[in-house]
Amino acid sequence: MSETAPFKKLPNTTSYRQFFLEHLIPNEPAILDLNIDSWPCKIEWSTNNAFDIFKFCNKYKDLTAPVYDCSKVYHNSNVCEDVKIEDFQGVWVDDQDGSRYLKDWHLYQKVKESGGKFEKFYETPVYFQSDWLNEFYDSLGNDDYRVMQKGRISVKLGKRSQKLGVILKTFNFECF
Numbered sequence: 646m647s648e649t650a651p652f653k654k655l656p657n658t659t660s661y662r663q664f665f666l667e668h669l670i671p672n673e674p675a676i677l678d679l680n681i682d683s684w685p686c687k688i689e690w691s692t693n694n695a696f697d698i699f700k701f702c703n704k705y706k707d708l709t710a711p712v713y714d715c716s717k718v719y720h721n722s723n724v725c726e727d728v729k730i731e732d733f734q735g736v737w738v739d740d741q742d743g744s745r746y747l748k749d750w751h752l753y754q755k756v757k758e759s760g761g762k763f764e765k766f767y768e769t770p771v772y773f774q775s776d777w778l779n780e781f782y783d784s785l786g787n788d789d790y791r792v793m794q795k796g797r798i799s800v801k802l803g804k805r806s807q808k809l810g811v812i813l814k815t816f817n818f819e820c821f
Contacts, residue, residue: 651676652674652675652676653668653673653676654675654676654678655668655675655676655677655678656678657677657678657679657680659677659708661776665772669772675685677770677772680772681767683768684766684768685764685765685766685767686766686767687742689704690693690704696795698734698737698738699734701730701795702731702733702734702737703731705730705752705755705756706729706730706731707730707731707759707761708728708729708730708752708755708756709727709728709729709730710727710728710730710733710747710750710752710755711725711726711727711728711738711747711748711749711750712726712727712728712745712746712747712748713725713745713746713747713748714726714744714745715744715745715746716742716744721734722793725748728747733747740742742775743776743796745793745796746794746796747794748794748796749792749793749794750792750793750794750795751792751793752766752792753766756791766769803808
């Protein structure tokens, strides 16, 4: 797929076989049309069908997460600091240019470590259910693969976006 070609949007009727042959094997990104209205994260973290930073931060206020600043470079990445989620609300509101975002946060693991009960945030789409890594870590009760990213759509990636633009687009997931 060329860098300028649009991603193919797959209807929710796409079979696993079709996804596997046309996207997984050739490593071609796609946009999945999924109904996520019943996902707990959609219900618990939104108001009027839009992400609600206040609800989100209130629910996880005692936890800490890594927040990256895309306006500051640190080696081959960006500056990162651990921020208490109740303080992330202020970061979100004050960051008008959208350069700071929550990245690679092991939310499931952090809830578990804090003594919270197991929370299922989403339903794994059928296309990703036969993943040996997920199955392996689930059998261990571990959580090395469930990470969360949350930032504004307008997150500025600076020079990195020129090199990683196509890759980053494949991982952007906006359900609100």
